[in-house]
Amino acid sequence: MQIFFTTIPISSILHFSNYNKNSDNQIYKLHQLYSMTCDEINKICRNTLMEQLDIVFIEANETRIVAKMPVDHRTFQPMKRLHGGASMALAESVGSMGSIFLVDLRKFQVLGVEISGSHVATTHENEVFGIGTIVHRGKTQHVWEIRIEDKTGKLISLCRLTNRIVPIPNA
Numbered sequence: 001m002q003i004f005f006t007t008i009p010i011s012s013i014l015h016f017s018n019y020n021k022n023s024d025n026q027i028y029k030l031h032q033l034y035s036m037t038c039d040e041i042n043k044i045c046r047n048t049l050m051e052q053l054d055i056v057f058i059e060a061n062e063t064r065i066v067a068k069m070p071v072d073h074r075t076f077q078p079m080k081r082l083h084g085g086a087s088m089a090l091a092e093s094v095g096s097m098g099s100i101f102l103v104d105l106r107k108f109q110v111l112g113v114e115i116s117g118s119h120v121a122t123t124h125e126n127e128v129f130g131i132g133t134i135v136h137r138g139k140t141q142h143v144w145e146i147r148i149e150d151k152t153g154k155l156i157s158l159c160r161l162t163n164r165i166v167p168i169p170n171a
């Protein structure tokens with residue numbers, strides 16, 4: 001499956017949820033024609049929670065997607081440890097972007113509908129990695145397992161995300 005993006009003027013948009021405004025007041029519409037690079041994925045994540053948490057995608061294909069996130073003042077809890085909510089935000093970001101690789105975004109929306117996670121350890125490292133692998137790839141639902149690990153490979157959290165694949169009306 002292949003993806004690329006083009007820009008279109010804001011005025012031409014009536015209703016479509018898979019758009020993201022960039023600094024030039026243009027909108028990116030995703031099309032599946034060739035594979036996106038991690039730089040392109042990170043570009044469409046600008047002005048989102050992913051940018052606020054400094055989540056950066058470093059590997060992506062149809063069965064595996066990996067992003068890194070710092071463990072710092074943005075992702076700490078008051079005890080200066082990785083916040084479980086930050087881990088869940090990383091997991092949902094990874095699993096959602098994974099499903100984006102698997103659907104035609106001109107016809108379908110990807111909506112996260114359920115996430116669960118077990119936080120099994122903490123880390124003293126300065127970054128963690130979300131490693132997502134597809135568990136179930138159905139026509140209307142995807143299930144992803146996302147392992148949050150530190151750079152030594154130590155398991156921090158084990159998460160599962162279910163994405164609903166919803167047809168876009170009149171697409």
